Amino acid sequence: MTDLLSSLNTAQRAAVTASDGPVLVVAGAGSGKTKVLTTRIAWLLEQGVYPGEILAYTFTNKAAKEMKERVARTVGEDRAPFWIGTFHATGARILRTHAERLELPRDFAIYDSDDQKRLLKGVLADLNVDSKQFGISGVRAAISAWKNEDIDPTAAQAAAMSYVEETYAKLYEGYQKALRNCKALDFDDLILETVHLLEKHEDVRNQYASKFRHVMVDEFQDTNELQLLLVKLLSCQHGNIFVVGDDDQAIYGWRGAKVENMLQFDELFQGTQTFRLEQNYRSLGTILDAANAVIANNKQRKGKNLWTDAGRGDLVAVEQHLDAEDEAARVVEIVQQEMAAGRQRGDITVLYRTNAQSRLFEDALRRARVPHQVVGSVQFYERREIRDLLGYLKLVANPADEISLQRVINQPKRKIGQTTVSRLVACARDNQMPAGDLVMRPDLLLDALGNAASKRVLEFLTKLAGWRRQAHENTPVPELLEKIIADIAYEKFLHEDEPDTAAARMENVAELVNGTHSFHEASDGGTLGQFLEQTALVADQDTIQDGEGAVRLMTVHTAKGLEFPVVVMSGVEDALLPHITSSDTDAGVEEERRLFYVAITRAMRRLYLLHASRRRRFGSYEDSLPSRFLNEIPDELCEQREVDHGWKQPIGRSLFGDESVSSPARRSPRAGSRASSSRGASSGRGPLGHRERQPSQDLYSAKSQASSRNKPEPSAASWDHDVAQSTPYYEGQLVNHASFGAGTVIRVEGTGDDLTVTVDFPQRGRKHILPKFAPLVPLD
């Protein structure tokens, strides 16, 4: 009991042992926020609270899993709370339990933004709205904003002040109808409908409000209005609401998050106790000073100053490169240098503002044969072949899911075109039955589609019915998926469709099959619905892989909450870091500055800030200026370098224009944003060799938030592997898998295409591998 608290500092301990009632913990970057949350949970349990009485919201599934594990380690597996999760996952869980009150089937589908856009496209067509004038993405964003403010289509139409607004509102109405017709909820609905459920049904509200005697929220600065409302509803009986956050790390304003939730917490909840954590256990002094100096320029903040008693560390390396290609080449070099200095590859993370930037780093690292992992971006689940197969599974689970139907009905080609699909969908609507169920009414199909088309459609729907029967008979998900892949001859289709990429795609398919196997084992025979829910709600961060073996690449947004010994922040340029679309308002620039602050504070020991003088945009080069935020870091904390790669001629002649050389006085943080290309240029290209890092005290091994990474689901690892096909396998054999790495063969079953090899991967656990899909290379 006392050892629970013994490793905490005074402020942390005070927060952990706070009495009942509303509690706000303002926790600076690296101040032990997660530790406080998990210890608070453990402490509550020791005070006699039951595990089922605690509800904790996290930002990602990964964070939830980590929190669960950390608590379990302290209090024992059997006493760990089981309601720890994201707002979305928890919402889905509650909604499925009370599906009957929502007039939705229990196995409603969850639509992501891609599904939403496909759905919207149809709505625009139905309502004869010009998609040039009303961009799909814009409409989607508007609908999302409405939902986040709890405004329904009727209210939106009532509030419309112009023809354009009215059209948006009409589209919202149509979208909502179409969504429900597909028996689907979108991400926003998962929270909105949970709120409605609790608002409208007193018994349900009382059930949860009395069940969860302690409600906790991590990353509170990034909650939106609905989430606040939800949390209020859940804590209305006891008022035990414990939230942790950092207003300086609020970076989701664009998604409807309201820092005000945090800034005004004590007004929203009477009798709030506030605690502040300002000691940083993550970064060396220089890095922390740089972060503090940058964020001090923001006006909208509570204000705090992080401090550390760790050493100073190296200066921040600020480097100017000619273009983004050079920047990428430099990243490879940095990786090599850092590794030569004893760092592991997995210690190094490359951050960027936009996903589009990742491509060049991937290319450079691949060419240099440096193992790396892109977290997010072209996510595993967004690849076409994966979405296709998931589409099949979604359609099997929910025959009303017209979006999935449209996706898969002609994939592989079945000679069923757009006209037929539209007629089919219309026929389903006219007869008020799920499109998938029309297999039972060949007569209707014949009327609606004519002879030839209805025959092809019927053929498809009959196949679908077969899979559905299997699903109802509780066929394991992996078996079902393999059956579908076989029935539709998907491998053959991939080869005919695009021979060049077929092998790579098939490997992804194999990963998916592996994923269903892992799911099946981990969930002890979980249902198709559970599998689909899990895949629908995966976050970028959830795909982070174990191990020290790979350099990681991710956006700053994805990096939130994580820490790395070495951080390379790329593209620190005006137009990119204060992103061009956010730099016209003060609020926008401040959020961008917080983003930069988040990037800096991810670094534990060493920080690189890279910018290029020119960058391709839509094909052609455009000049790029160093970010105005760079000026906000005091000179004495930085080591400037202009790295000349020698073999390239600068094209933009204005690169080192007159003003740049003349003004080494690059102070004037507010106004001076434009005159700042001096930074790299004026410092010349002297022999700015690396300062050798002094071996100061080892903050790294004493890290407070040891990121104990868990086994992720299907990975997006990407590095070269030229591998030979099928080799006979035997038990005890050492083999290498393209994305799981080295492992030991545990069992070999089947022959030919059915050959299944069970392999034990040290860090990833046991996996069933089908060599037919994913070659295993013997390492003997």
Added chain:
DNA sequence: GATCGATGATTTTTT
């Protein structure tokens, strides 16, 4: 209904 080639948007960040 499929295929080819022209055209135009796309790049902010994500559960």
Added chain:
DNA sequence: ATCATCGATC
């Protein structure tokens, strides 16, 4: 530069 979409053509 790349991708998706659209229209003309078979």
